[in-house]
Amino acid sequence: MEPQLESNLLNWNSRVSVHAKSRFYDVEGWLHNAPGPPPREVEALGDLAGKTLVHLQCHFGMDTLSWAIAGTNVTGLDFSIAAIDEANSLAERAGLSERASFVCANVYDALEALQRKRFDVVYVSLGSLCWLPDVATWGGIVADLLAPGGRLYLHDTHPFASCLDADGERVVYGYFEDPDDPQIFDSTSTYTDGEELSAIRTYEWNHSIDEIVAALLGHGLVLDSLTEHDWTAFQQFPWLEENGSGSFVVPEGRPRIPLSFTILAHAPS
Secondary structure, three states, X not given: OOHXXXXXXXXXHHHHHHHHOOOOOOHHHHHHHOOOOOHHHHHHHOOOOOOEEEEEOOOOOHHHHHHHHOOOEEEEEEOOHHHHHHHXXXXXXXXXXXXXXXXXXXXXXXXXXXXXXOEEEEEEOOOOHHHOOOHHHHHHHHHHHEEEEEEEEEEEEOOOHHHEOOOOOOEOOOOOOOOOOOEEEEOOOOOOOOOOOOOOXXXXXXXXXXXXXXXXXXXXXXXXXXXXXXXXXXXXXXXXXXXXXXXXXXXXXXXXXXXXXXXXXXXOO
């Protein structure tokens, strides 16, 4: 593994126990309420009961298991063995082990790790692509994981928002992908509450909207929709306001900017 990805792995291994105990994820509340997937995802993907879904970069599996609650046969893949262990534990506690499996592998090794199985849905959730230096290769992996007619659901941080400093006031990072020039961060904290991390250095890469779309179209996928959102799911900037439904939005009086985006695409039948 490249040194930059190894550093990221150490950081994500140290995040798992912090995140699993955080108020942000509220694992105990999730287990008690057993929520299915968010309505916006159900609206986009419909009823997936009995279908197969693979979640790339699944962390410790809460989003993955939400689809299992809805009757989907889910597979989660993540490069952190600590995350995979926590995901398997969470699946067992939720009584979802029969419909859920988790595999430890780097996303670039997903085809071999998943034995070249194909899925009805490839699912990628918020905060995924920035950890990958090469989005074109990722697009090929997505295409190879989809069954004929299978669909991609991608919801991620908007690359414009990733250009801004931590205060969200100035453009300080590049918009376009540069595998040789990642953003480097040293931080003892993460996007959740909780104790300090033991591994603090991370490397992130920005990918423009056109690079992401080209990565999919270049491997034969058909673009169904691209939607830019003025909301996100975490407090990315201090001035964002929670809207009461778990999303963070640009407050009145500030220019509206894109904070996240959703891409839906499908493989030819």
